[in-house]
Amino acid sequence: MDNSSSSPEHDEKTGSFAPRTMGAGETTKKQKRQWNPRKVIPIGAGIGLAIGLFYAFWWMPHRENQLNPKHPTSFFFAAVNSLNEEEITNGQGTAAEPPIEKRLNAEREIKAAMKQFPDLQAIVAPCVLTGHDFHVIDPSGRILTHFLTDEDIPVPLTEVREFYEALPSEEEFVVLQRSGKLEAYTLEGEPFAL
Numbered sequence: 001m002d003n004s005s006s007s008p009e010h011d012e013k014t015g016s017f018a019p020r021t022m023g024a025g026e027t028t029k030k031q032k033r034q035w036n037p038r039k040v041i042p043i044g045a046g047i048g049l050a051i052g053l054f055y056a057f058w059w060m061p062h063r064e065n066q067l068n069p070k071h072p073t074s075f076f077f078a079a080v081n082s083l084n085e086e087e088i089t090n091g092q093g094t095a096a097e098p099p100i101e102k103r104l105n106a107e108r109e110i111k112a113a114m115k116q117f118p119d120l121q122a123i124v125a126p127c128v129l130t131g132h133d134f135h136v137i138d139p140s141g142r143i144l145t146h147f148l149t150d151e152d153i154p155v156p157l158t159e160v161r162e163f164y165e166a167l168p169s170e171e172e173f174v175v176l177q178r179s180g181k182l183e184a185y186t187l188e189g190e191p192f193a194l
Helices: 035-065 074-090 100-116 160-166
Strands: 008-010 016-017 122-125 133-137 141-146 173-178 181-186
Touching: 016 173, 074 100, 074 122, 074 141, 074 173, 100 122, 122 160, 160 173, 160 181
Parallel strands: none
Antiparallel strands: 008 016, 122 133, 122 173, 133 141, 173 181
């Protein structure tokens, strides 16, 4: 009997005769893919840019459109907040005469809100001046009326002080008076329900 390595060997499992092999021959290993930084960085930047554009041009406008039919835009609240920040950083009187670009931006946003909501009667925000609790923002984009904490409030705004006292003190709110009703919003423009 020939026991050479080339003679067929009987495989008991399959019942076939196959040539005998000398063992595992050299196999070619698959080479691992290496990431080329020159390709990865632009691809990552492109994905980041696509996500940013999606957020800026679809998500934010979509969110604004959901809120707009009932509420002013976040740009309106950003303009109101910029007037409050002007008063915080630079003191009394600066919010009445803020830098021209802030005032014009606030005036444009306030007039757009008044056009969209003709029932808007007053824009009230917390006041940081000593002894004052809130102020009314003028449609021209200025803070002209500051109310002392013990001062009598004009009749259209009599409920504002009680309304502010009912709001959580750990957060600041902008209050809009529309058709005699008071509505609270966070500084980011999110409606707040009591």
